Amino acid sequence: MTVTAAVARDAGADLVIEELELDELRPNEVLVRIVATGVCHTDAIVRDQVYPTPLPAVLGHEGAGVVERVGESVRTVEPGDHVLLAAAYCGYCARCRAGQMAYCENLFAADFGGRRADGTSALSKHGEVISSHFFGQSSFATYANVVEESVVKIDPDVPLEIVAPLGCGIQTGAGSILNELKPSLNSTLVVIGTGAVGAGAIMAGKVAGCSRIIAVDIHDDRLALAQEIGATHTINTRGADLTDEIMRLTDGHGADYVLDTTARPELLRKAADALGNRGTLALVGAAAPGTEATFEIGLSLVKGWTFKTIVQGSSVPQVFIPKLIELWRDGRFPMEKLMRNYALADINQGFADSAAGTTVKPVVVF
Incomplete structure (x- = not known):
């Protein structure tokens, strides 16, 4: 069948709206008419070939x-x-069989390979192969052949354009808190970067009962939104030292938990220096392969602190996403405040607005 899709053809270039051919379903696939899809930072870094999904490709993974x-x-x-x-x-x-799907040993092939397990792609144009199955779906298209593992059934009364971004970014932030860090009551949580992932973490921190939630960013408007959804304090690092401010806001005790969504090595070091005893620093931001960070390991040894990386909020999507939807229904997870809708023809504007910080979560509505 013929579908309309936004195609990434050249590294760093705008996506191109094209008509493509979608092949026949495989036994393990579901044909989905896409109603809405979030635009995620991961789409941008793959478009720019930080991660090497073969181009040309149809991206999109929050369908x-x-x-x-x-x-x-x-x-x-x-x-x-x-x-x-x-x-x-x-x-x-082994990881999937243990219920740890986020750490699948075949993650890169399943999500970034651009092909099915048998080496075929679902998309083409006049004989030209277009990479498909990005995160099992390639949702920047009007229809997609999606592997069953990527599909999460939800109630028909839930607005698809509001919950679409739960597929990756917001789920990642919320799951990092609720599934992985599991902060103790009245603890201090610092979230570095208040995009969709960070916003998900802030809302989850409030759900978890953190008494002090410190949002960190360089955009005052995003910090204001962070306070609206649950942050108790903010730090703009354009004019303040991250370590000094965290220590000041915690009366010198340091943070119990820090979640970094930026993957900037200098911020990771600053965050580590601001941890309290037995504190945890977690990274969810995607950096270019080979990126390194340095930490002080002399005086900080006696803190007994932890550094860890987290993928996809350590969640099982079919279990965790319905829980987030229930929190949203209850008014405890106001994710709609993050979103702005775009037509497919304006998808590149959504990418640009996200990069500029003027839109937290662009959502393409078909």
Whole structure:
């Protein structure tokens, strides 16, 4: 069938709206009519070839839509179901079998390879192969053949354009707090970077009962929004030293938990220096392969502090995303405040606004 898609053809260049051919469903796939899809920082870094998904490619990995058809082996959804689309995983490696899908041993092949496991792509144009199955879905298109592992069934009364971004960014931030860090009551949480991932973490920190939630950014408008959704204090690092400010706001005790969404080595060092005893510094931001960070390991030894990396909020999407939707229904997770809608024709403006910090979460609505 013919679909309309935003195609990444050249590294760093704008996406191009094109008509493509979508092939037939495989037994383990679901044909989804895409209603909305978030635009994520990961889409931008793959467009720019920081991660090497083969171009040309259809990106997009925060899709939401309606099931049109299902492959013969699919058991979890049927035509007419409303679904969110999340990251793919193989389902059979040791990590997947242990319920740790975010750390799938075949993650790069499943999410960034641009091909099915059998080496084929679902998309083409006049014989030219276009990479598909980005995060199992490639949702920057009107329709997608999606692997069953990426599909999360949701109630039909949930607005797809609001919950679509749960597929990656917001889930990653919230899951990093609720699934991985699991902060103790009345603890101090610092979130560096208040984009979609950071905002998800801030809202989750409030749900978890953190008494002090410190949002860090270089945009005052984003810091104001962070306070609206749960931050108790803010730091703009354009005019303040991160370590000094965290220590001041914690009366010299340091932070219990720091989540960094920026992957900037100098900020990681500043955050580590501001940890309290037994504090934890966690990284969710994606850096270019080979990026290194340095930490002080002399005087800080006696702190007994921890550094860890987190992928996709350590979540099982089919379990965790419905929980976030329930928090949203209850008014405890106001993610709609982060979003601005764009038409597919304006998708490059969404990327630009996200990079400039004027839109926290662009959502393409078909």
